[in-house]
Amino acid sequence: MGETVPLDTAWLKANPLPDHHENVDKNGRGRLLVIGGCRRVPGGMLLTAEAAFRAGAGKVTIATIASAAIAIGIAFPSCAVVALPETESGEISPESADLLLAELELHDAVVFGPAMIDEDIVGSLLGALLPALPDDMFLLLDAFALRAAADHVEAIRIRGAHVVLTPHEGELAALLGIARDIVSGDPAAALAEAAERFGCAVMVKGSTSHLIAGDMSLSYAGGGLGLAVSGSGDILAGLIASLGAQGLSPLDAAAWGIWLHGEAGRRLSETMGSLGFLARELPPLVPGLMRGV
Template identity: 80%
Template sequence: MVDAVPLDSGWLKANPLPDHHDNVDKNGRGRVLVIGGCRRVPGGMLLTAEAAFRAGAGKVTIATIESAAIPIGIAFPACAVVALPETPDGEISPESAELLLAEMAGHDAIVFGPAMIDEQGVGKLLTAMLPALPPEMFLLLDAFALRTIADHAEAIRARGDHIVLTPHEGELAGLLGLDRGAIARDPSGALAVAAERFGCTVMVKGATSHLMAGDVHLSYAGGGLGLAVSGSGDILAGLIASFGAQGLPPLQAAAWGIWLHGEAGRRLSETMGPIGFLAHELPPLVPGLMRGV
């Protein structure tokens, strides 16, 4: 296994953000489709969408359950909203697959999984989506989507050059059929197994986050305890997808997302205290952090 390289400003300067020209329009800045949400967590998509905008995306569309679509559109008027059929329990219905496949063509990156809690339904949607994705589509699988991907390893490997997986230690343990303690003892070793099995860019979130793709292994130790709060992962997913939509390969997109997410947490811990800040307070710091690299 390759040794970890620190993910710091030096690495980021060597792997810079896209250089947008002054005459680029919003479509040229990257278009992100966020798929997720449920009746229990109807507003989670707002966090992912704001993070995508703050990281530079020009357009963001939220695809969520029909009953939440109008309130979400009013709460975040910059976003387009796709209302999806929902189950009696308030989850995205597997019948939504056809609508989602039609919507994908107008986007450059997809985030799938945040704020969803129906594992079976998520699995059915993923079965329909993976074979039909446009060839160059950037795909980030997060949250409950990660609970279903063990059954889709071959399909993920087939287009691994465009996919990012974002598990925390517990989710990575589930992916690999291991005890969470084993992941905590050797996160790098477990990550190497996952990267090999799925053939894509994989991270494991923790006090020290690790990121791996091929023979590259990056580590970031920062951000602080305050990032362990509801919605924090939704922010990270939006950052990474935004950079993927803007043309960065998965490794670089994930690296920038991890660093910006962590540094925003570090700033808030310095100004507000080590815990107690909220996930929605992270994205406003992102533009300034990007400018400072």
């Protein structure tokens, strides 16, 4: 691994956002499928979906438990909704795999894992999805999908050129099967090990976020303590996947997502205070940040 490069506006200008022509339609601006949710956290995907739209995606579909689908659709009428079978405990049922597979060809990118809390079910669905994904489909694994990913190393490596993993330190420890203290002691080293093992773009979220893809290593120190709040990771996942759906590589999409997320947090810290802003207040700042680079 070479020297770590700061993720700043100079790097972003050298690696620009997608250049959409004036007559592009909503399908040409990127179609994202967000798979997640459960009865305990029914609305988490709304954060991911809004972040995706704010970062430029043209269409977003939310696939979630049937009991939440109507409410989700009413809360966010811009989204299509796929109602999935659910278990008695309110999780997406493993029987949902066929419905999800039928949706894949309609999308350019998939986010899998937000607001899901049953690791066994997540692992079962991930095992069904990975071999069925189109070769060029962008895949982001988040939350409990990251814990399940440890059992699907080879399947992820096969399509590693199109995959992003977005763990915090605890999830990175689970990916590697090591104690969190080891990751906390040297997150960059743990990240390098994960990138080598899974053969894809991997970041680790923290006060300084690190990103590795291939032989490129980036770091971003910013955003502030206020980003350590429920839903913040769902926003980041939506930003990155949106840019992946629009054609950016996993490295570029993740780098832009990290920077937009962090800078939105920094601006809210300056205007509202370092603590107390909500994750849902981040996405409205994103279009202006994108325009300003």
